[in-house]
Amino acid sequence: MYYLSKDLFFPPVSHADSDGILAVGGDLSPERLQLAYNSGIFPWFNEGEPIIWWSPNPRMVLYLDELVVSKSMRNILNRNIFKVTFNQNFRDVISNCQQVKRDGQSGTWITNDMIDAYCRLNELGMAKSVEVWQNDQLVGGLYGVNLAHVFCGESMFSLVSNASKMAFIALANQLKKDNYRLLDCQVYNEHLESLGCREIEREVFMAILKRD
Incomplete structure (x- = not known):
């Protein structure tokens, strides 16, 4: 699992684990969300949790x-x-x-x-x-x-x-x-x-x- 910094970056979706979790952290800025969706990634997390980024397989x-x-x-x-x-x-x-x-x-x-x-x-x-x-x-x-x-x-x-x-x-x-x-x-x-x-x-x- 990759821990995001302030840099606008996501690892390749092939790095996601068997549940589809790819990365944790980062923010919900428009720039990061745009990069995420264009890369086949989306955020999904509960209140009080860090932001969790997913790319499930299958889709x-x-x-x-x-x-x-x-x-x-x-x-x-x-x-x-x-x-x-x-x-x-x-x-x-x-x-x-x-x-x-x-x-x-x-x-x-x-x-x-x-x-x-x-x-x-x-x-x-x-x-x-x-x-x-x-x-x-x-x-x-x-x-x-x-x-x-x-x-x-x-x-x-x-x-x-x-x-x-x-x-x-x-x-x-x-x-x-x-x-x-x-x-x-x-x-x-x-x-x-x-x-x-x-x-x-x-x-x-x-x-x-x-x-x-």
């Missing part, structure tokens, strides 16, 4: 042509239950991602410092959000880091059934329309798999990320 991703929309979700889409906007309420989205209760989790990894850091990225045009509305109320959404041809999803929330799925589907469809190569979802979970995501080797992910 959970969505190839945009492989998006799965269930019959029930197609029905919801056709009924126009939700309204979707892009990058209109970034701070509200990330704050909801911090506050929403999740099964099997007693707290959140989205600290106040993380919120401030990603809001700075949003102001710089690098972090983006998707908002889902019902009756003019924000009921779901997601946020992530935009790398021009790969979108790195960070977290999503839902206050009513299917709102986070709606955000994910809307994002995937927009990315496909804009000729993105991949939606990065970082690590496996069953919910993502149900939407068509799958694990690929880190080397494959890095090759796509670095392709001009």
Whole structure:
């Protein structure tokens, strides 16, 4: 494991351990976060811990042509239950991602410092959000880091059934329309798999990320 100094540097992702941990320390400055995401690395840590930087192998991703929309979700889409906007309420989205209760989790990894850091990225045009509305109320959404041809999803929330799925589907469809190569979802979970995501080797992910 590499301990970061004030220098803007990350070791090669191949140096990550079997859990995907690559480095510890550093800061959440826009410059370091930009370098991290462009290098296939992201921060993930709990309140009171040092910053932990990850590059897991395998990597959970969505190839945009492989998006799965269930019959029930197609029905919801056709009924126009939700309204979707892009990058209109970034701070509200990330704050909801911090506050929403999740099964099997007693707290959140989205600290106040993380919120401030990603809001700075949003102001710089690098972090983006998707908002889902019902009756003019924000009921779901997601946020992530935009790398021009790969979108790195960070977290999503839902206050009513299917709102986070709606955000994910809307994002995937927009990315496909804009000729993105991949939606990065970082690590496996069953919910993502149900939407068509799958694990690929880190080397494959890095090759796509670095392709001009």
